Amino acid sequence: xxxxxxxxxxxxxxxxxxxxxxIHPHQNxxxxxxxxxxxxKGSVVWDAADVPFIDGMAGGNWVVAVGHGRAELxxxxxxxxxxxxxxxxxxxxxxxxxxxxxxxxxxxxxxGMSKIHFTSGGSDGTEAALKIARxxxxxxxxxxxxxxxGRQFGYHGTTLAGGSVSGMDDMHFGAGPTMPHVTKVxxxxxxxxxxFGGQDPTDFLLQELETxxxxxxxxxxxxMIGEPVMGGGGVIVPPEDYWPRIRTLxxxxxxxxxxxxxxxxxxxxxxxxASAHYSPDIIVTAKGISSGYAPLGxxxxxxxxxxxxxxxxxxxxxxxxxxxxxxxxxxLALTNLDIIERENIxxxxxxxxxxxxxxxxxxxxxxxxxxxxxxxxxxxxELTADPSTGEPMPFDRMVAVIDDLRGKHRVLARDYxxxxxxxxxxxxxxxxxxxxxxxxTDVLRNRS
Ligand code: PLP
Numbered sequence: 001x002x003x004x005x006x007x008x009x010x011x012x013x014x015x016x017x018x019x020x021x022x023i024h025p026h027q028n029x030x031x032x033x034x035x036x037x038x039x040x041k042g043s044v045v046w047d048a049a050d051v052p053f054i055d056g057m058a059g060g061n062w063v064v065a066v067g068h069g070r071a072e073l074x075x076x077x078x079x080x081x082x083x084x085x086x087x088x089x090x091x092x093x094x095x096x097x098x099x100x101x102x103x104x105x106x107x108x109x110x111x112g113m114s115k116i117h118f119t120s121g122g123s124d125g126t127e128a129a130l131k132i133a134r135x136x137x138x139x140x141x142x143x144x145x146x147x148x149x150g151r152q153f154g155y156h157g158t159t160l161a162g163g164s165v166s167g168m169d170d171m172h173f174g175a176g177p178t179m180p181h182v183t184k185v186x187x188x189x190x191x192x193x194x195x196f197g198g199q200d201p202t203d204f205l206l207q208e209l210e211t212x213x214x215x216x217x218x219x220x221x222x223x224m225i226g227e228p229v230m231g232g233g234g235v236i237v238p239p240e241d242y243w244p245r246i247r248t249l250x251x252x253x254x255x256x257x258x259x260x261x262x263x264x265x266x267x268x269x270x271x272x273x274a275s276a277h278y279s280p281d282i283i284v285t286a287k288g289i290s291s292g293y294a295p296l297g298x299x300x301x302x303x304x305x306x307x308x309x310x311x312x313x314x315x316x317x318x319x320x321x322x323x324x325x326x327x328x329x330x331x332l333a334l335t336n337l338d339i340i341e342r343e344n345i346x347x348x349x350x351x352x353x354x355x356x357x358x359x360x361x362x363x364x365x366x367x368x369x370x371x372x373x374x375x376x377x378x379x380x381x382e383l384t385a386d387p388s389t390g391e392p393m394p395f396d397r398m399v400a401v402i403d404d405l406r407g408k409h410r411v412l413a414r415d416y417x418x419x420x421x422x423x424x425x426x427x428x429x430x431x432x433x434x435x436x437x438x439x440x441t442d443v444l445r446n447r448s
Contacts, residue, residue, distance in 0.1 A: 006050035011036060014048050025158075031399065035406065040068025043425045043432050045412075053406070056413045056422040056436050062231060062263045063292035066339045067427035073293045073332055073339075080331035089118065089325035098325035101334050105298055108337070110276040113283065115306025118325035119297035122262035122286035123157025126225070128299045129282045130161055131319055132309060133223035133256045139308045142254075147181045147216050149209070149224040149255075153417075154187070155232025156225060156260050156284075165225050168232070183216055185209050187230060188238035191371035191382055192390070202242050210249060218253035223282070228274035231263040234419030235373045235380025243278040256281040256305075262297070263287060267340055267426050269376035270350040281305060288426075291336045294329035345426045352377040352428050359437025366448045368393065370418075379422040381440065392418035401443055409439035 003009035014036050036048040045055045045068060058064040066073075080097060087095045098118060106114035117132070119125040130148055137145035150156070150165035157163060163171045164179035167187070172178050185208055188201060196204040213221060228243065230236035250257050259275035259282070266272060266288030273283060282305065286297035301309075309317050323329070340346070356374045363369050363381065370384040383393035383401070398415035405411045413436075414421045422436060 005038075006048070008049050011048035035412070040064075042067040042069070043428045044068070051410065053410045053412050054424075054432050054436060056405075056411055056424050058423055058425045059292050060412065060414070061287070061292075062268065062423040063287045065267055065288040065291045065345060065426045066336055066343075067291075067425040070291075070293070070339070073291070073335055076331050076335045077293065077328050080328045084327055086327060088322065090320060095325065095327045095330075097327045097330035097334065101298075101325075101330040104334060104337060105300060108272045109283070109300045110273060110279065113300045113302055115301045115303055115309075117299045117301070117306075117309075117320070118330070119286070119299060120295050120321055120323045120326075121157075121297045122260075122284065123159040123162040124321060125262065125284040125286055125297040125299050126156040126162040126165065126260065127159060128319060129225070129258045129260075129284050130165065130223070132282060132299065132301060132305065133258060135317075136256065136305050136308050137222050139312055142219070144220050145222045145254075147183065147221040149212065149221065150182060150184045151187045151226055151230075152184050153189075153230060153233030153236065154184075154226060154260075155230070156227075156262075166232075181220075183212055185212055187233055187236055188242050189236055190239060191373070194390075202239050202245055205242065206245055206249060209246065213249075213253055213255070218255065221253065221255045223256040223258050224250055225258040225260055227260045227262075228264045229269060229375050229378055231378065231421075231423070232416055234382060234416040235375065235378045235421055237373050237375045237378075237380075243275065247278045247280070258282045258284065260284045263378070263423070264376075265289065266337070267345045267349050267376075268378060268423070270346050270353070272346065274376075289336070290329055290333040293332045293336065294326065295323070296326065296329040296333055340426075343427070348428075349376040349426050351430075352424065352426065352433060355430055355433035356422070356437060359434055360440065362441050363444050366444050368444060368448045377424060377426055377428070380416075381420040381444070383418050383420060383444075394418075397447070401447060404443040404447070405439055409435075409442070411436050411439040413440070 037045045038048050039046050043055050044052050046052050102116040105116050148165050152167035154167040156166045158171050161179050164182050190201050257280045259280035261283050264274035265285040281302050283300040290296040353376050356379050367387045368383050371382040373380040385391045385393050402415050405413050
């Protein structure tokens with residue numbers, strides 16, 4: 001504590017305390033050298049030794065849509081905390097910021113989705129959505145409809161149920177059985193045409209889904225959950241007809257569609273909601289709703305589903321967390337949405353897309369690059385260890401790329417399997433996008 005703030009000694013002291021006490025989310029014991037960030041502005045963050053980095057991951061996790069260090073948001077938080085820091089939304093209680101945010105979300109949501117349930121984040125949003133889907137069918141007399149369809153490489157959180165419907169088995173290692181009544185189908189990885197046996201990918205995936213629905217029995221299935229664009233799977237962008245055709249198929253069998261918009265919601269793809277055009281029944285949101293200035297999530301549902309949820313006078317809707325609808329988080333979210341609107345952040349995401357498409361043009365032909373995907377402010381560069389077979393780049397070589405970007409170029413990006421991912425704040429400037437693209441180009445050239 002005696003070291004000067006911003007010095008190498010100060011950073012080292014924090015490193016030592018971190019190692020001694022913190023069990024990090026997703027902690028890899030072979031990687032103990034951390035960047036400890038102490039402040040930020042826009043798309044730049046400074047570490048404990050006062051070294052600036054371009055934040056290519058919006059707070060490391062696709063969160064900080066409107067950028068770091070907004071005094072306007074700090075003032076909103078302070079004034080709400082002073083006025084009323086917390087009051088529960090449970091049962092017969094409510095609070096004004098939650099009410100106003102609920103009304104605002106209902107305006108932004110796809111038509112007919114004006115019912116909102118607040119959460120603290122994305123995993124608990126998934127949990128709520130799954131319970132809501134099952135309960136909806138139950139209340140309508142379809143008590144057998146309990147199965148959930150997820151997808152390989154889907155990511156819906158690491159809680160027991162959220163993880164169970166995700167497609168990443170490692171997260172359950174040593175943690176015993178997962179949630180029953182879950183099945184998974186293939187992801188729309190069109191960068192791997194070999195997966196589709198020479199067929200059109202959507203045709204193949206629709207057939208696979210229908211076969212699985214019939215195998216389980218449509219009368220037993222509550223819902224399918226999926227991200228409009230898979231984030232944790234490595235920015236997997238589906239063909240345009242994929243979700244609309246899935247929607248039609250699910251409707252044919254009375255199965256609900258849950259869109260997990262924890263990453264895509266609130267502007268990242270250039271729209272308020274990336275799923276609006278294919279009419280999901282339930283939308284799970286978090287991250288960009290508050291830009292991370294406070295933890296918050298919201299589950300949006302079709303009006304009829306919301307009405308069914310609170311329509312049984314014998315059995316109430318027994319679900320919710322202490323911090324559901326936290327007033328400070330909701331007040332922050334309201335101002336965050338004002339900023340997104342006022343600064344045309346949705347338009348900005350589209351510009352970011354065009355800057356990366358242009359900036360990354362030079363890497364497409366590098367031998368280690370299997371595919372380059374850019375969708376709004378989501379960039380995925382899939383790398384291969386062997387261009388002749390498309391063998392995925394192994395973990396140690398992926399982290400070497402991330403470390404080069406961090407160490408040599410002061411650019412923060414992430415590895416998701418064999419995919420190098422960038423998901424910056426939506427206020428990223430053109431020169432910063434160019435810097436990130438140049439850094440990636442340099443590192444991948446050197447590693448090719
Ligand atoms: N769903 C998606 C698509 C996510 O990307 C995430 C987190 O990255 C989650 C759910 C889980 O959200 P949280 O970490 O806030 O619980």
